[in-house]
Amino acid sequence: MPKKPLDNLTESMFYLLMAFCRGPACGTDAAAAVREKTGGRCRIGPATLYTILAKFEQAKYIEEIAVEGRRRTYRITARGRAAYREELERLRRCVSDAESERSGS
Numbered sequence: 001m002p003k004k005p006l007d008n009l010t011e012s013m014f015y016l017l018m019a020f021c022r023g024p025a026c027g028t029d030a031a032a033a034v035r036e037k038t039g040g041r042c043r044i045g046p047a048t049l050y051t052i053l054a055k056f057e058q059a060k061y062i063e064e065i066a067v068e069g070r071r072r073t074y075r076i077t078a079r080g081r082a083a084y085r086e087e088l089e090r091l092r093r094c095v096s097d098a099e100s101e102r103s104g105s
Contacts, residue, residue, distance in 0.1 A: 012034070014084070017080055020074065024073050025074065027053050030049075031044040053074065061076065061083055
């Protein structure tokens with residue numbers, strides 16, 4: 001069975017949803033929150049940012065709530081929060097599986 005496009009979130013997608021869980025933000029502010037949260041490890045460039053935002057809007061994970069010139073402000077939806085929680089649980093299972101392996105250390 002083919003996977004749906006957002007079944008597993010990329011690291012950038014996961015952190016962007018995390019940023020929107022904090023509250024409404026424009027894309028560049030959300031990307032800055034990701035950079036801050038990860039200590040610069042995860043940097044989201046403009047092309048990636050706007051591609052992800054478009055996918056999130058299409059999937060109804062975020063919704064636009066304000067437009068001021070070129071600045072668009074988004075908030076996470078209930079569907080987006082559910083996707084974030086599901087991905088968080090998937091990642092927890094991955095870490096648990098890895099920690100239970102003795103040969104990996």
